[in-house]
Amino acid sequence: MIYLIFGYFCIATVGISIVALTRKNPVHAVLGLLLLFLHIAVIYLFLNAEFLAMVQIIVYAGAILVMFLFTLFLLGAKELSSTKRYTSIFEGRVLIGVATMAVIVGAFSLIETKYKGKYTISYIQEIGNTKAVGVLLFNEYPIGVLLIGIILLIPMIAVAVLAWRKNDTS
Amino acid sequence: MIPLEAYLVLAGLIFSIGLINLLISRNMIILFISVEVMLxxxxxxxxxxxxxxxxxxxxxxxxxxxxxxxxxxxxxxSLLVAYFNLKKSIDSEELRELRERLDG
Structure with a gap:
């Protein structure tokens, strides 16, 4: 039964990503991306990553996709669909992409992991996934948390500067 | 128990689909969406x-x-919105202001 559900999610994820990226209307592409992120969140649940599944839904589906949709509405959908969709000579680029795909998939299907860490499934079941991630995050990577705060602050300043400059010239 | 290779091959397929579309697409919104799929x-x-x-x-x-x-x-x-206000186009093939002029 678990194989059946996992097989559905595998096929659906690959199919949705193909369908989402080949839409002509960018709004449909963004909505397909939303469906893809929901499916990937369920695959995270297969992997005992409940916290990341919720973060995936909240941050990606809640924040980033809304940002995409706002950008689409700012640009106007009429101008977007009139441009050409693909580059003029794309066969060679598709060949490069397919070769990369063959290398990546071939290499990944041969990976064997020897290393086993100390965060076993029983340990995570004992204290919970979210608490385990939080304890690790704040005990071992406090500088990383601070740096992520700065990394999230700097784009905010950058976006504000970009928006201001546009008002000055007009 | 689902093997590790199944997840890794699935991740590689998603990454590669995003990469192929990143290489061939011209619409810059679709380029950003391809980067999201790769990530x-x-x-x-x-x-x-x-x-x-x-x-x-x-x-x-x-x-x-x-x-x-x-x-x-x-x-x-936000850069994309600023560029669109400047050029009224989001075609990535027209991003050529910094390109070296080979034809003199």
């Missing part, structure tokens, strides 16, 4: 590795990756 594949691989290697640091790394993605997408989309 989804990378995050999936990190979480799969974290689960099968009993080491939860992969989750932390995926969390950092999600945060950096949010910042970079914000800057990229």
């Amino acid at each position: 989804a594949g990378v995050n999936l691989m990190l979480v799969a590795m974290a689960h099968y290697m009993n080491d939860i640091r992969g989750h932390v790394l995926a969390l950092f990756s999600i945060a950096v993605t949010a910042g970079s997408v914000a800057v990229g989309l």
